Amino acid sequence: MAYDLKMRVWRGDASGGALGDYVVPVETGEVVLDAIHRLQATQAGDLAVRWNCKAGKCGSCSAEINGRPRLMCMTRLSDFAEDETVTVTPMRTFPVIRDLVTDVSYNYEKAKQVPAVSLQPPDADGKRRMMQSDVARGQEFRKCIECFLCQNVCHVIRDHEDNKKAYAGPRFFLRYAELDMHPLDTEDRRKVTQDVAGLGMCNITKCCTEVCPEGIKITDNAIIPMKERVVDRKYDPVVWLGEKIFRRGDRASRTEV
Amino acid sequence: MTGNALDADTADSSGPHGIESHDYDVIVMGAGGAGLRAAIAAHDAGARVAVVCKSLLGKAHTVMAEGGIAASLGNLWPQDNWQVHFRDTMRGGKMLNNWRMAQLHAQEAPERVLELEEWGALFDRTDEGLISQRDFGGHRYARLAHVGDRTGLEMIRTLQQRAVHLGIDVFMECTVTELFKDGDRIAGAFAYWRETGRFLVLNAPAVVLATGGIGKSYQITSNSWEYTGDGHALALRAGATLINMEFVQFHPTGMVWPPSVRGLLVTESVRGDGGILRNSDGKRFMFDYVPEYFKAETADTEQEADGWYEDKVNNRRPPELLPRDEVARAINSEIKAGRGSPHGGVFLDIASRRSPEFIKRRLPSMYHQFKELADVDITAEPMEIGPTCHYVMGGVEVDADTGASLVEGLYAAGEVAGGMHGSNRLGGNSLSDLLVFGRRAGLNAAYYAERTKVRAPRVSDETISAAAERALAPFSATGGENPYTVQKDLQDVMQRLVGIIRTADELTESLGDLERLKARAKNLSVEGNRQYNPGWHLSIDLANMLTVSECIAKAALERRESRGGHTRDDFPGPDPYWGQLNIVLSLTDDDTIESKRQPLPVMPEELQALFEEN
Numbered sequence: 001m002a003y004d005l006k007m008r009v010w011r012g013d014a015s016g017g018a019l020g021d022y023v024v025p026v027e028t029g030e031v032v033l034d035a036i037h038r039l040q041a042t043q044a045g046d047l048a049v050r051w052n053c054k055a056g057k058c059g060s061c062s063a064e065i066n067g068r069p070r071l072m073c074m075t076r077l078s079d080f081a082e083d084e085t086v087t088v089t090p091m092r093t094f095p096v097i098r099d100l101v102t103d104v105s106y107n108y109e110k111a112k113q114v115p116a117v118s119l120q121p122p123d124a125d126g127k128r129r130m131m132q133s134d135v136a137r138g139q140e141f142r143k144c145i146e147c148f149l150c151q152n153v154c155h156v157i158r159d160h161e162d163n164k165k166a167y168a169g170p171r172f173f174l175r176y177a178e179l180d181m182h183p184l185d186t187e188d189r190r191k192v193t194q195d196v197a198g199l200g201m202c203n204i205t206k207c208c209t210e211v212c213p214e215g216i217k218i219t220d221n222a223i224i225p226m227k228e229r230v231v232d233r234k235y236d237p238v239v240w241l242g243e244k245i246f247r248r249g250d251r252a253s254r255t256e257v
Numbered sequence: 258m259t260g261n262a263l264d265a266d267t268a269d270s271s272g273p274h275g276i277e278s279h280d281y282d283v284i285v286m287g288a289g290g291a292g293l294r295a296a297i298a299a300h301d302a303g304a305r306v307a308v309v310c311k312s313l314l315g316k317a318h319t320v321m322a323e324g325g326i327a328a329s330l331g332n333l334w335p336q337d338n339w340q341v342h343f344r345d346t347m348r349g350g351k352m353l354n355n356w357r358m359a360q361l362h363a364q365e366a367p368e369r370v371l372e373l374e375e376w377g378a379l380f381d382r383t384d385e386g387l388i389s390q391r392d393f394g395g396h397r398y399a400r401l402a403h404v405g406d407r408t409g410l411e412m413i414r415t416l417q418q419r420a421v422h423l424g425i426d427v428f429m430e431c432t433v434t435e436l437f438k439d440g441d442r443i444a445g446a447f448a449y450w451r452e453t454g455r456f457l458v459l460n461a462p463a464v465v466l467a468t469g470g471i472g473k474s475y476q477i478t479s480n481s482w483e484y485t486g487d488g489h490a491l492a493l494r495a496g497a498t499l500i501n502m503e504f505v506q507f508h509p510t511g512m513v514w515p516p517s518v519r520g521l522l523v524t525e526s527v528r529g530d531g532g533i534l535r536n537s538d539g540k541r542f543m544f545d546y547v548p549e550y551f552k553a554e555t556a557d558t559e560q561e562a563d564g565w566y567e568d569k570v571n572n573r574r575p576p577e578l579l580p581r582d583e584v585a586r587a588i589n590s591e592i593k594a595g596r597g598s599p600h601g602g603v604f605l606d607i608a609s610r611r612s613p614e615f616i617k618r619r620l621p622s623m624y625h626q627f628k629e630l631a632d633v634d635i636t637a638e639p640m641e642i643g644p645t646c647h648y649v650m651g652g653v654e655v656d657a658d659t660g661a662s663l664v665e666g667l668y669a670a671g672e673v674a675g676g677m678h679g680s681n682r683l684g685g686n687s688l689s690d691l692l693v694f695g696r697r698a699g700l701n702a703a704y705y706a707e708r709t710k711v712r713a714p715r716v717s718d719e720t721i722s723a724a725a726e727r728a729l730a731p732f733s734a735t736g737g738e739n740p741y742t743v744q745k746d747l748q749d750v751m752q753r754l755v756g757i758i759r760t761a762d763e764l765t766e767s768l769g770d771l772e773r774l775k776a777r778a779k780n781l782s783v784e785g786n787r788q789y790n791p792g793w794h795l796s797i798d799l800a801n802m803l804t805v806s807e808c809i810a811k812a813a814l815e816r817r818e819s820r821g822g823h824t825r826d827d828f829p830g831p832d833p834y835w836g837q838l839n840i841v842l843s844l845t846d847d848d849t850i851e852s853k854r855q856p857l858p859v860m861p862e863e864l865q866a867l868f869e870e871n
């Protein structure tokens with residue numbers, strides 16, 4: 001069934017802009033990104049928007065739809081009444097480049113600070129053995145499609161520009177946690193997670209978890225356990241001692257970075 | 258410089274035209290699996306390397322790959338080895354593959370997969386804790402290393418993180434429009450920042466093309482806006498050749514409903530994990546479509562087919578897991594015969610065959626995709642699916658060992674390279690191809706740059722100005738056409754006339770249509786300014802789409818037989834004459850696409866013997 005959708009789309013660039021009103025013919029079953037594409041193809045050829053997969057797999061099409069941070073390709077028009085106006089604005093936390101496209105380079109800068117994985121040598125046959133139950137935790141975090149919606153809603157980043165220097169944000173807490181929970185990794189990243197990534201500034205509001213389109217339990221499964229580990233490191237004098245004693249792969253045998 | 262330059266501090270922004278310019282040893286065009294692997298290899302070989310890509314880092318097509326990476330690790334079936342993988346690959350490609358590429362691929366894939374693990378990838382595990390492997394069409398043993406049904410995400414993230422860790426320069430949202438040459442050699446590339454519309458010149462003696470495919474030229478496709486065949490077209494214009502362009506893979510299972518998701522991929526893992534195909538009569542129809550060529554290795558009863566998942570020694574493969582070209586044609590025939598599903602597909606059923614828990618664990622993103630986008634619960638009801646344009650087997654003709662094209666300094670790897678997959682690619686063989694040949698191309702580009710250090714190529718100022726002028730042309734035209742309209746018409750022509758089933762009449766008609774589209778594409782107008790302007794970007798991409806589409810249509814008209822991803826209604830069977838030949842395309846001085854026939858490289862006897870045993 002086809003109908004005319006009323007849309008308001010933010011148009012503009014770093015120097016300013018405004019919501020533009022449009023009427024776009026759409027069909028039931030379509031998603032917001034379909035409407036944006038039709039708008040682009042027929043009425044606004046220069047409308048700037050990022051997308052790639054149109055299936056919630058690449059994390060390119062993040063925006064705010066009626067004020068809610070979402071992926072445009074996974075937001076169905078049937079979520080809205082046919083006479084409702086759908087308003088699409090760029091993510092608020094990142095500087096706008098043009099229309100719906102924002103400058104997300106902050107995230108790529110933070111990615112550079114994450115120390116790389118550093119595994120112990122493989123077994124004699126050149127392969128590595130890890131149990132499914134041991135990789136499952138890291139796998140949950142690696143589902144991240146880097147849509148940066150969690151970064152967009154985290155108030156530590158959103159409300160205080162100055163924090164950006166010292167704070168990596170929820171997406172990257174996932175990375176630190178993933179490496180820390182890797183069964184074969186040899187490094188202890190608790191200190192950098194605290195000192196460089198600024199884990200301590202997160203006050204567990206869970207806003208990040210709420211918007212994650214991959215349903216990753218960012219706060220419960222990554223941030224909180226990581227905070228607990230950091231606390232352990234800080235207050236447990238035995239950790240250093242233990243390092244010499246435990247076998248490879250154990251937490252205590254990891255090298256701090 | 259924009260926010261999208263990762264680390265590039267070699268900028269000398271006061272070139273002769275005020276155009277930003279950078280010097281490197283190796284430029285890698287593309288940040289998918291092939292490009293990133295090439296960049297890592299070139300870096301490891303000591304080259305100064307930069308990666309350029311049209312989207313943000315981590316968003317290339319590779320991120321969408323679902324099913325897995327084919328490699329004969331032998332973790333579940335110790336009988337598996339590179340010879341079996343090689344044989345499966347060649348037979349899947351109907352023996353038109355470049356045998357040397359297929360051999361290197363099968364031999365090196367396991368090592369490349371283990372390397373990903375070394376760099377942090379977390380694959381699904383077997384009970385012994387090894388990398389788990391899954392069944393896929395055309396593969397004799399369970400062979401695909403995977404992470405649920407998001408293997409591509411794991412692969413691109415791992416490579417991306419490795420590249421960032423090594424400090425490789427990345428130019429994101431930066432599109433190359435032309436390759437520069439100095440005489441016969443590559444001299445660099447011309448590009449624009451999508452963010453600002455500003456130009457940049459990348460000087461380098463070696464360029465690795467890793468630009469992926471061409472699927473955006475079709476209406477129903479699993480491919481994104483990036484797949485406009487840029488690398489294919491640029492290579493041709495630089496004097497390289499393309500082979501196998503007539504072979505386009507239509508994946509048998511794309512979503513068909515609702516219209517919004519038409520073409521979106523449904524991974525072959527659904528069939529690998531037990532899913533079957535039925536028509537509107539409820540019949541499991543694939544048993545009726547087993548070609549002579551695969552009879553000996555395909556089950557002929559449902560019982561045997563179902564037994565195969567557990568016992569591959571005493572049972573033969575289910576017909577649903579024939580190579581993709583066979584399955585796509587079968588589905589096409591069922592739909593044509595009026596036995597299709599309500600929305601013009603057929604049914605793919607895993608709900609009645611596996612438990613909801615199994616399905617959700619093995620196919621989480623398919624479950625999510627159908628639930629969110631089609632209101633279908635795949636653990637309770639069948640999916641409706643139909644063929645979708647997915648992959649191009651054709652690409653730049655390269656030297657198997659080095660990835661070198663015919664142009665000095667120009668390399669290609671990944672989907673943009675031709676030869677590896679012959680007339681049809683097996684599922685899972687692309688991701689492994691990216692790693693094996695990405696690495697080889699990167700290394701060899703670096704060696705080449707090192708060898709030619711003493712005679713750095715130069716690009717003249719006039720050449721640079723001309724490239725800038727060409728890119729800006731759509732802004733100065735007035736009263737021209739909307740590029741989106743021309744693109745839509747192109748997709749319609751390719752879908753209707755150069756699709757799964759082809760005839761001489763329709764192909765000839767398509768060539769006429771393409772000529773008219775080319776004329777229209779010379780007169781495009783775009784609105785707005787140079788800043789992040791998708792209409793302008795498309796107007797530049799369109800020329801590449803048209804070039805590549807013409808290559809496909811020309812080669813398809815030339816090949817008078819049916820084989821793999823090329824089916825001619827007027828020549829329904831394979832022909833041994835054509836089975837010995839590649840169609841090679843090149844661009845003449847007056848910009849016409851010329852085709853010639855070229856014999857396949859001859860396979861050495863010890864490899865030939867692998868096909869005689871069976």
Ligand SMILES: Cc1cc2nc3c(=O)[nH]c(=O)nc-3n(C[C@H](O)[C@H](O)[C@H](O)COP(=O)(O)OP(=O)(O)OC[C@H]3O[C@@H](n4cnc5c(N)ncnc54)[C@H](O)[C@@H]3O)c2cc1C
Binds near residue numbers: 289467468479480688
């Ligand atoms: C939905 C889907 C599922 C798939 N599943 C599987 C699977 O399970 N197993 C498997 O083996 N294969 C699979 N494939 C195929 C496989 O994913 C692709 O063939 C492969 O990822 C291509 O990788 P690539 O490195 O060659 O190119 P891509 O990953 O597509 O990267 C191309 C890069 O080139 C850049 N580029 C292009 N043009 C330009 C230009 N003009 N200037 C600058 N940069 C440019 C792009 O921005 C991009 O970064 C799947 C494909 C799809 C679409």
Ligand code: SF4
Binds near residue numbers: 155201205206208223
């Ligand atoms: S839980 Fe922490 S990281 Fe997540 S939004 Fe709140 S403050 Fe930010």
Ligand code: SF4
Binds near residue numbers: 145147171214
């Ligand atoms: S954690 Fe979730 S919300 Fe954050 S970037 Fe990744 S996918 Fe997006």
Ligand code: FES
Binds near residue numbers: 054058073
């Ligand atoms: S387009 Fe890929 S997540 Fe929306």
